Amino acid sequence: QGGCMKKILLTTTLIFLVGCSKQSESQVNNENMTQPAVAQSDVAEKSDSEKYAELLASKNNLSDAINMIKPTMSDEFDAFPASAGILATWMNSKNVKIGDIKSLESTTRGKVLKDSFSERGKRLCVSATLVEIQVDRSAGFSAYHAGLVNNYTDVTRVLAVGSAGDLVADSSATFCGVVVGKVGFTNASGGTTNAPYLVGMFDLPENR
Numbered sequence: 001q002g003g004c005m006k007k008i009l010l011t012t013t014l015i016f017l018v019g020c021s022k023q024s025e026s027q028v029n030n031e032n033m034t035q036p037a038v039a040q041s042d043v044a045e046k047s048d049s050e051k052y053a054e055l056l057a058s059k060n061n062l063s064d065a066i067n068m069i070k071p072t073m074s075d076e077f078d079a080f081p082a083s084a085g086i087l088a089t090w091m092n093s094k095n096v097k098i099g100d101i102k103s104l105e106s107t108t109r110g111k112v113l114k115d116s117f118s119e120r121g122k123r124l125c126v127s128a129t130l131v132e133i134q135v136d137r138s139a140g141f142s143a144y145h146a147g148l149v150n151n152y153t154d155v156t157r158v159l160a161v162g163s164a165g166d167l168v169a170d171s172s173a174t175f176c177g178v179v180v181g182k183v184g185f186t187n188a189s190g191g192t193t194n195a196p197y198l199v200g201m202f203d204l205p206e207n208r
Contacts, residue, residue, distance in 0.1 A: 056090060062100045065090050066121045066178060073120045076197075077184040084159045084180050085139060087199045091161045092141045098162075098207045101176045101200050109154065112196040116182040124198055125176040126156045132169050133160075147195075148175060155195040157183050162201040174203040 059065040065087070072083040104123035112119045128148035136143050136159075144160040158175050167173050177200025187193040201207045 070121050073180045075181045081180050084199045088143050088159050088161050089139050098201050119179050122179050127174040130171045130173050155193050157195045158198045160201050163206040165204045176200050
């Protein structure tokens, strides 16, 4: 049940409510007894999810939004940090510009890889080569999953909101984003690569 609730708070959608309520139903055999119990748990879970979403939507300042999302930020392995989607959705809805991101306290790649927990919510800007970029419209707006590489081995994974202009793989790009953690993944040589994970935007005229 706790796991379900955590997911609800992270995604701030009602998708997981269905899964949670189905678990409750399977635990009770008597159909008549189930109905009120499921209805009540649905309402409770839905209101927590909706309260979180409404409270976050009421934040108009990037730092305030980051402080609210920060407890859900995490390091992941071969997975997408859920907090990245929440932050990207908020940035899109508030029409955040790159100047808002640049006003945050800055950190460095080395600090993020050493201790991402202490650096979450800070700003990291990277100038590097795009190794891949792909649009994602699943949240109702265009965001871009991208990977940037410096010095052949320094990888940064990002979720970009705003415009990606004409950027494609092999383009040189500057990206400024909010650190939500770090991600690890298996690389081509069979080892593990760790990369800071940022949510922000490319430094392009249309994002300023």
